[in-house]
Amino acid sequence: MSATQTKEFRSPEKESENGSGGVQFRVETLAYKSRERMELINITRDLNEIVKKQGLKAGMVIVQSLHTTTAVFINEFQQALMDDIKSFLERIVGKFDYWRHNDPRLSECDRKNAASHLRAMLLGHTISLPVQNGALALGNWQSVIFAELDGPRTRNVHIQVIGVPETQDE
């Protein structure tokens, strides 16, 4: 439905490239251009592209939403279910309820996005996952989903790949 976001790989942070002793810690940033107020984007393939590039023998990954009104979580990426998740979030945290964060007498925030903050809090900002066979060790129906909760905007996601490269012992 709303999947035509622009994706862009930023170059990795140089200072975190190498650990001694064989274990690497690398952080890369993925950028997404969301197109709607609330949008759920399947980022599994992008994450796996980065993991594969590192050629790990064994390792793990941290995925981190870099904004307070975005989130990352795991679920089945099916369009009907994504629409259910959006309507559930809209119902459980009402956009038009009274929120102090939206009240100009109490807050300097002019985005009126208290509901976006609370929805992100419920979904969470970081997940960690094992790496196996050069890919995220996800279950059959599991995808890593990025949640835009106050778009449209350009947003960033960190992926840190930690592990031992395949080439190390040869």
Next chain:
Amino acid sequence: MSATQTKEFRSPEKESENGSGGVQFRVETLAYKSRERMELINITRDLNEIVKKQGLKAGMVIVQSLHTTTAVFINEFQQALMDDIKSFLERIVGKFDYWRHNDPRLSECDRKNAASHLRAMLLGHTISLPVQNGALALGNWQSVIFAELDGPRTRNVHIQVIGVPETQDE
């Protein structure tokens, strides 16, 4: 109440057994046979058995639910509280509300389990914990709890043990 699930340790994934440079990354899979639609299982002892076997001097663990309608979370494992958690999840995400994922015109899923997906999303699919003295570094009252939200079925949980083995420097 519903605790007679069958537990079974699967052999570890061979490709992720060793890191060079001293740090090991090992993934093992635990299997549970749930007996009810919604069931909360204390898996702390099983996790600690695996951690202990690795004989780590220092390390960490990732615990991962491998299904979209199961979850892992931390809390006190008391039966009255487990019943409260189940009734809370039933109330906050109604099974019989209208969900697109359950609508045959919009979805091929015939399990009608939208509520299970949403409840799993609220609890979360991965947690990471330090290892200390050869065990999970949990607080006094903390247990790691596996949530079956669309059972009864056989379900898998990943545990990745990362760290430096005791025997390394000797």
Next chain:
Amino acid sequence: MSATQTKEFRSPEKESENGSGGVQFRVETLAYKSRERMELINITRDLNEIVKKQGLKAGMVIVQSLHTTTAVFINEFQQALMDDIKSFLERIVGKFDYWRHNDPRLSECDRKNAASHLRAMLLGHTISLPVQNGALALGNWQSVIFAELDGPRTRNVHIQVIGVPETQDE
């Protein structure tokens, strides 16, 4: 508003100080004295102090709430928003609803704190984050927030710092 908690650094756990092969796994405990029943404390600066002390070239961090009625999560630390989060938690998990955990016929817990357990479960007990440039790799508006949900009490938070020290290769 309620920020005068006492903070105290405990000495690190000796057994987890060193990994061989260059990667260190260190666990430290932060103690906070909360002053209210529900209180949200910005612990980002304390965490970064510990991370900086380790002098990592590259690494990651696990932050863990050590109690079943406290939590850790990420969001913008703005007072109006913190008040919104508190009132949201109070509304979504009613303290005076019927909970089995609060019923003396079913539970030995005399704190009547079922709602605190459920609120902590929604926020979560562990987060993992990359370390970059000797600090948590947080987004511009992101803070790590400790949630006291059944205070006032003295509470502990684990921070595990994992990584390769700056001095390693010289």
